[in-house]
Amino acid sequence: MKIKGYCQTAEILNTFAIFRLILRDKILKYAGVRENALGDNEYKGYEAGINSAMKNPFYFSKQ
Incomplete structure (x- = not known):
């Protein structure tokens, strides 16, 4: 099942785990867009190996 055109949640989490290895x-x-791609499963990314999250305005800052 795809969520709004994004990859499946399991595929995203597997990718995080592979990068961690x-x-x-x-x-x-x-x-x-982690909220859109993972939905309520965002916390599982931390279990898969993500250390932290960037929030606005850090990745949308204008120079």
């Missing part, structure tokens, strides 16, 4: 000592952050 490959980049063990790096910081992985949520950014962008």
Whole structure:
């Protein structure tokens, strides 16, 4: 089941877990449209290996 044109939730979480295995000592952050893509399962990204999240205005700042 796709959510509003995004990948399936399980596919997104599997990708996070694979990146965590490959980049063990790096910081992985949520950014962008995670609320739309993951919905109520956003917390599962932290279980899959995400360290933190970026919020507005950090990734939409104008220079």
